Amino acid sequence: xxxxxxxxxxxxxxxxxxxxxxxxxxxxxxxxxxxxxxxxxxxxxxxxxxxxxxxxxxxxxxxxxxxxxxxxxxxxxxxxxxxxxxxxxxxxxxxxxxxxxxxxxxxxxxxxxxxxxxxxxxxxxxxxxxxxxxxxxxx
Amino acid sequence: xxxxxxxxxxxxxxxxxxxxxxxxxxxxxxxxxxxxxxxxxxxxxxxxxxxxxxxxxxxxxxxxxxxxxxxxxxxxxxxxxxxxxxxxxxxxxxxxxxxxxxxxxxxxxxxxxxxxxxxxxx
Numbered sequence: 001x002x003x004x005x006x007x008x009x010x011x012x013x014x015x016x017x018x019x020x021x022x023x024x025x026x027x028x029x030x031x032x033x034x035x036x037x038x039x040x041x042x043x044x045x046x047x048x049x050x051x052x053x054x055x056x057x058x059x060x061x062x063x064x065x066x067x068x069x070x071x072x073x074x075x076x077x078x079x080x081x082x083x084x085x086x087x088x089x090x091x092x093x094x095x096x097x098x099x100x101x102x103x104x105x106x107x108x109x110x111x112x113x114x115x116x117x118x119x120x121x122x123x124x125x126x127x128x129x130x131x132x133x134x135x136x137x138x139x
Numbered sequence: 140x141x142x143x144x145x146x147x148x149x150x151x152x153x154x155x156x157x158x159x160x161x162x163x164x165x166x167x168x169x170x171x172x173x174x175x176x177x178x179x180x181x182x183x184x185x186x187x188x189x190x191x192x193x194x195x196x197x198x199x200x201x202x203x204x205x206x207x208x209x210x211x212x213x214x215x216x217x218x219x220x221x222x223x224x225x226x227x228x229x230x231x232x233x234x235x236x237x238x239x240x241x242x243x244x245x246x247x248x249x250x251x252x253x254x255x256x257x258x259x260x261x
Binding site for chain 1: 148149151154155169173181193209211213216217221223246249253254
């Protein structure tokens with residue numbers, strides 16, 4: 001499958017999942033955007049887990065990485081909704097909540113990306129040594 | 140929400156994702172450069188979202204079109220997960236300055252574009 005087509009299909013699914021989450025967990029203009037928050041953190045952990053582990057294996061086809069990473073997870077998570085919510089919270093004079101939302105999203109996002117990469121690395125590709133190179137320095 | 144609107148949201152999101160994919164391939168993260176394609180799509184998508192939210196407030200854009208453009212296109216174009224994971228990968232590789240820059244530049248330009256265009260057009 002061409003990677004771009006896989007990204008398109010993944011994008012349909014990821015956008016659909018995010019739309020469903022928005023519908024199940026609606027929020028008021030001056031409320032905390034839980035649906036985007038949950039989607040972003042969940043997606044970030046899973047992407048880190050994949051990037052740190054299974055995707056380092058040479059047997060993982062490029063179209064699958066593109067379809068799941070750029071397509072499904074990439075479109076499930078979103079930065080524009082975060083920034084849009086910050087603009088609306090600013091209008092609602094909920095500046096403190098906007099700052100809190102942005103700060104917690106960022107700190108938790110980076111922490112979950114790091115945790116995902118670390119947990120995923122137990123599944124990482126470990127190449128078998130095929131030859132011992134000798135540069136003359138240690139042997 | 141009609142079935143047609145839902146379909147339009149999904150297709151718009153998928154088109155946004157493909158544009159992001161192609162730009163991230165064309166402008167990958169490189170040493171000494173701003174973090175490329177993902178930064179551009181995140182800032183542009185945040186700006187479009189801010190503008191459309193502002194236009195929708197004075198009914199220049201319908202609720203359905205807002206959903207297609209903001210939740211669909213901008214949601215698919217921008218990404219949070221790749222931004223976070225790439226930042227940690229930069230830091231893990233010892234490129235702390237690039238990692239910090241990736242966070243700060245994306246935040247500053249993203250907020251600036253979304254809030255600026257929102258205030259400008261509403």
